Amino acid sequence: MTPPANLDALRSRLERAAAATAAAGLDALLVSPGPDLRYLTGYDAVALERLTCLVLRAAGDPVVVVPTLERAAAVASPIGGLGLEVTTWDELDDPYALTVGLVPAARRLAVDDRMWAVKALALRAAAPDAEQSAAGAVLRELRMRKDPAEVDSLRAAGEAIDRVHARVGDWLRAGRTEREVGRDIADAIIAEGHVSVDFVIVGSGPNGASPHHELSDRVVQHGEPVVVDIGGTMPDGYCSDSTRVYSVGEPPAEFVAYYDVLQRAQQAACELVAPGVSCEAVDAAAREVIEAAGYGERFVHRTGHGIGLETHEDPYIVSGSTLALEPGMAFSVEPGIYLEGAHGARIEDIVVCTTEGAELLNQRPRSLEVVGG
Numbered sequence: 001m002t003p004p005a006n007l008d009a010l011r012s013r014l015e016r017a018a019a020a021t022a023a024a025g026l027d028a029l030l031v032s033p034g035p036d037l038r039y040l041t042g043y044d045a046v047a048l049e050r051l052t053c054l055v056l057r058a059a060g061d062p063v064v065v066v067p068t069l070e071r072a073a074a075v076a077s078p079i080g081g082l083g084l085e086v087t088t089w090d091e092l093d094d095p096y097a098l099t100v101g102l103v104p105a106a107r108r109l110a111v112d113d114r115m116w117a118v119k120a121l122a123l124r125a126a127a128p129d130a131e132q133s134a135a136g137a138v139l140r141e142l143r144m145r146k147d148p149a150e151v152d153s154l155r156a157a158g159e160a161i162d163r164v165h166a167r168v169g170d171w172l173r174a175g176r177t178e179r180e181v182g183r184d185i186a187d188a189i190i191a192e193g194h195v196s197v198d199f200v201i202v203g204s205g206p207n208g209a210s211p212h213h214e215l216s217d218r219v220v221q222h223g224e225p226v227v228v229d230i231g232g233t234m235p236d237g238y239c240s241d242s243t244r245v246y247s248v249g250e251p252p253a254e255f256v257a258y259y260d261v262l263q264r265a266q267q268a269a270c271e272l273v274a275p276g277v278s279c280e281a282v283d284a285a286a287r288e289v290i291e292a293a294g295y296g297e298r299f300v301h302r303t304g305h306g307i308g309l310e311t312h313e314d315p316y317i318v319s320g321s322t323l324a325l326e327p328g329m330a331f332s333v334e335p336g337i338y339l340e341g342a343h344g345a346r347i348e349d350i351v352v353c354t355t356e357g358a359e360l361l362n363q364r365p366r367s368l369e370v371v372g373g
Contacts, residue, residue, distance in 0.1 A: 006149060007081050010042050013142065014062055014082075020138045022058035027106040029056040029135045030099065030123060034114040035309040036139050038237055042078030045070070051095040051119055055102045063087055065099050096126040110135035144306055144314040146328040151352055153238035154307065154330055158350050158361030160193040161240035164230060165364045169371040174222040174248050178202040182215040185230055194232030198239065198311055201229035208245075209344035211301055211336060222249045225259075225343045225368075231311055239311045241332055242362045243348035247370045251343075258295055258337050259345050259368050265289035265335045266347045266366065269303055269317075273333075273351055273358035279321035286335040287319075295337045304332040307350055325353045330361075 017040055021029050031037045031054040033045035041064070045052050050067040052074070057063075061084075066074045068088040075086060087102070089095040096119075100106065106127060111120050113136040124132050146154065164185060171184040182200040189197045203213040204220045208227040220226060226248060231241035245259065269286035283303040290299045304317030307330055315323050317331055334348030349362040 007042075007078060009147065009149060010040070010078055010082055013040050014056065016142055017056055017139065018058060018062070020141065021056060021110075024110075024138050026108045026110050026133075026138070027058055027130075028103040029110050029112070029138065030054070030115070031056060031112045031135065032115045032119060034112060035237075035313075036112040036114065036135065036143075039139070039143055039309055041082065041084070043074060044077070044237065045074070047116070051089075051099065051122075053095075053099050053119075055099060057103055061085060063102050065089065065095060065102070067095070094126070096122045099123065100127040100130070106130045108133070110138060112136070112139070140314045143308060144329055145326060146308060146330050146352070150238065150308065151328065151330065153234065153236050154350060154352065155361050156193075157232075157234045157238050157240035158242070158363075160234065161189070161230060161232070161242045162362055162364050163192045164188045165228070165242060165244050168228055168244070168246060169369065172202075172220065172226060172228070172246055172248060173372050174220055174224075177217050177219050178204055178207065179215045179217055181220070185228070189230060189232040193234060194240065195235050196233045198231045198233055198241075199229070201227060201243075203227040203229075203344065204248075205343055206341050209338040209340045209342060211338065211344070211346065220248055223251065224248050225251050225255050225345060227344060227346055229346065229348065237309045239307055239309070241307055241311055241348065241350060242364070243334060243346045244364055244366070245345045245347065245368055247368055248372070250370065251368065254339075255343055255345070256368070258293070258298075258339075261290060261293040261295060262335060262337050262345050262347055263366055266333060266349070269333045269335065270349065270351055270358050270360060273325060273353055275324070275326055275353060275355060277325050279315050279317045279323045279325065280319050282317050282325075282333070283319050283321075286333070290335060290337060298337045298339060299335060300338060301336065303335055304351075306331045327353055327355050329353045 205224040229243035302318035336346035338344035
């Protein structure tokens with residue numbers, strides 16, 4: 001069951017988004033089903049071929065446009081509690097003309113980043129004289145600064161995925177396939193409080209050197225390291241994401257040596273997190289440790305990504321990002337070392353920047369866990 005919405009928080013988000021829309025020189029944001037709509041209104045609308053769209057005007061109250069057959073669902077959501085105007089359209093109506101008609105003489109409109117192309121193009125055709133852009137430039141500034149309730153949600157998600165990692169040793173052993181292990185993990189993700197499984201990576205032996213490997217029918221062998229990266233979505237929409245590395249029996253000496261490097265790199269990055277520190281500085285803190293040990297070319301991705309109502313969102317912890325961290329920003333810290341054809345490793349925690357530094361939302365041990373062979 002979805003937890004009750006905090007209507008005051010949603011009202012504040014709508015007000016701040018409208019102010020940001022005006023400050024950006026936009027007449028309105030047009031927001032379809034997806035994480036932006038849920039963030040602003042609490043409505044977890046199903047994305048259908050029929051148009052549902054929040055018209056968030058810089059001047060004027062917001063309006064939600066929905067198909068007539070979706071009106072009951074919209075009103076039953078927090079939209080009803082917020083008292084937002086709900087405008088419906090029938091099968092023979094033009095919902096795109098209706099939507100842009102709510103912002104007469106609009107010169108600049110922005111559509112949400114996840115809007116289906118067919119809908120974005122139809123809105124463009126319905127308002128040919130209006131400049132149209134992506135709304136992410138406005139909304140990401142709000143979404144990447146989590147309020148205390150959002151941090152609580154991410155903390156609960158972190159605790160839930162930690163409980164799954166605590167049980168991996170029950171399923172991971174030689175002679176089982178990655179897919180068999182992954183199936184047990186997926187069941188546990190749901191059992192521990194998530195409403196959906198977003199991804200399950202079980203990378204055994206050489207598959208651990210592929211950062212986005214998921215599951216295969218490869219049989220786990222004795223003496224192999226295994227990368228387990230898992231995450232899901234909680235009832236309130238907030239996501240979990242955590243990676244730990246296991247070894248089925250004693251691992252190769254080469255692996256043990258670079259896993260120690262990886263632990264030090266991940267710790268260095270986490271310890272640097274503080275208000276005012278740039279995203280690229282956190283990335284560099286991890287990368288410098290790995291490069292000094294001679295594995296720089298084996299660290300092939302950014303150090304982290306933001307997390308919230310999406311597993312990947314702003315801010316991104318990557319070289320070139322001069323964005324300064326602020327309290328409430330939540331993101332992963334997940335350096336990796338990958339030896340193609342042999343094995344790989346990644347350690348990932350979700351971190352929240354606080355006024356005093358970093359709060360790690362994942363508490364499982366970061367040392368290599370040896371499980372039964």
